[in-house]
Amino acid sequence: MEDADNRYVAPGCTLCREGAKLVLFVTGRCDRGCWYCPLSAERKGADRVWANDREVVDDDDLLAEARAMSALGTGVTGGDPLVALDRVVHYCRLLRAAFGPGHHVHLYTGRAPTDDELRPLVGLVDELRLHPPHDDWHRILETPYPDAIRRARAHGFAIGVEVPSLPGLEGLLPLLPLVDFLNVNELEWGESSADAMRARGLELAEQHGNAVVGAREWARPLLGHEKVRYCSSSFKDAVQLRERMIRIAVNTARPFDEVTGDGTVVYGRLSSDDIGGAVAALELGDGEYAVVDGAVELGWERLAAARTAIEGEKAIVERYPNRGMLVEVIPL
Numbered sequence: 293m294e295d296a297d298n299r300y301v302a303p304g305c306t307l308c309r310e311g312a313k314l315v316l317f318v319t320g321r322c323d324r325g326c327w328y329c330p331l332s333a334e335r336k337g338a339d340r341v342w343a344n345d346r347e348v349v350d351d352d353d354l355l356a357e358a359r360a361m362s363a364l365g366t367g368v369t370g371g372d373p374l375v376a377l378d379r380v381v382h383y384c385r386l387l388r389a390a391f392g393p394g395h396h397v398h399l400y401t402g403r404a405p406t407d408d409e410l411r412p413l414v415g416l417v418d419e420l421r422l423h424p425p426h427d428d429w430h431r432i433l434e435t436p437y438p439d440a441i442r443r444a445r446a447h448g449f450a451i452g453v454e455v456p457s458l459p460g461l462e463g464l465l466p467l468l469p470l471v472d473f474l475n476v477n478e479l480e481w482g483e484s485s486a487d488a489m490r491a492r493g494l495e496l497a498e499q500h501g502n503a504v505v506g507a508r509e510w511a512r513p514l515l516g517h518e519k520v521r522y523c524s525s526s527f528k529d530a531v532q533l534r535e536r537m538i539r540i541a542v543n544t545a546r547p548f549d550e551v552t553g554d555g556t557v558v559y560g561r562l563s564s565d566d567i568g569g570a571v572a573a574l575e576l577g578d579g580e581y582a583v584v585d586g587a588v589e590l591g592w593e594r595l596a597a598a599r600t601a602i603e604g605e606k607a608i609v610e611r612y613p614n615r616g617m618l619v620e621v622i623p624l
């Protein structure tokens with residue numbers, strides 16, 4: 293797949309930009325200890341599974357999340373997914389069985405996978421993204437990664453490298469003839485990597501963001517190459533996340549919820565001791581309201597229009613879709 297400049301874009305990236313890629317976090321375990329590891333304290337080292345932000349306790353949790361966002365593909369991540377290879381195989385089979393062979397799957401790993409690790413993934417994973425350790429970048433052709441890339445290609449996988457933007461990125465240039473793509477993610481400040489970042493003299497670029505000063509400069513020697521893509525922190529938040537939220541919001545909104553351009557939903561909430569009376573007074577029909585936690589939820593404009601005529605505590609509520617996090621509650 294190529295972009296407007298005729299440069300290769302990994303299929304997994306195209307779906308991610310559309311917000312159509314589910315993020316399946318299969319384990320927080322990893323046998324590396326990168327100082328810049330972006331995992332949160334909650335996820336780092338935890339042998340638990342999340343589909344986007346929903347914890348996966350049984351298979352239905354994963355399928356429900358995939359359906360809620362009409363996922364067209366899945367990015368398998370961690371930790372290192374290859375630490376939990378059997379689990380990866382199980383979930384990928386589940387996704388393929390539910391959504392068919394067209395459901396695109398890409399998988400990240402910090403390892404240089406062996407044949408024994410690659411074989412079980414054939415037919416279940418389309419694209420592999422390798423993350424060689426930063427300390428090896430300057431001698432990348434002497435590491436096990438070039439052979440792993442050739443092996444992966446022989447097994448039929450699309451193969452790329454995906455790394456954070458750090459000094460010394462140009463060390464990866466010799467890999468470009470071997471791979472389909474090289475993705476550079478803007479280095480992000482993380483809660484568990486903050487001390488290590490400070491110790492190296494790094495700084496946050498802006499108060500309201502996670503980008504680190506200098507990250508784009510470190511990527512500059514690679515930018516412009518036809519196989520190289522740079523993914524900024526702001527793009528991830530502003531485009532990928534928002535697009536995913538909009539998909540989930542549209543799929544899960546009730547008839548009276550308003551879906552915003554940010555992918556949140558807005559509705560009215562009326563807390564009343566007499567729910568039946570409030571529903572009758574507002575002349576709400578089927579589909580025009582829901583009773584949730586002892587309150588009536590309905591279209592916010594309808595509630596706003598009746599606010600002086602109806603008893604009870606009234607508010608306009610904005611939240612992430614599917615009963616996600618509250619963004620704002622405005623009393624009426």
Ligand code: SF4
Pocket residue numbers: 322323324325326328329330331370371372401402423
């Ligand atoms: S390989 Fe990835 S998950 Fe593992 S420590 Fe490094 S950044 Fe974290």
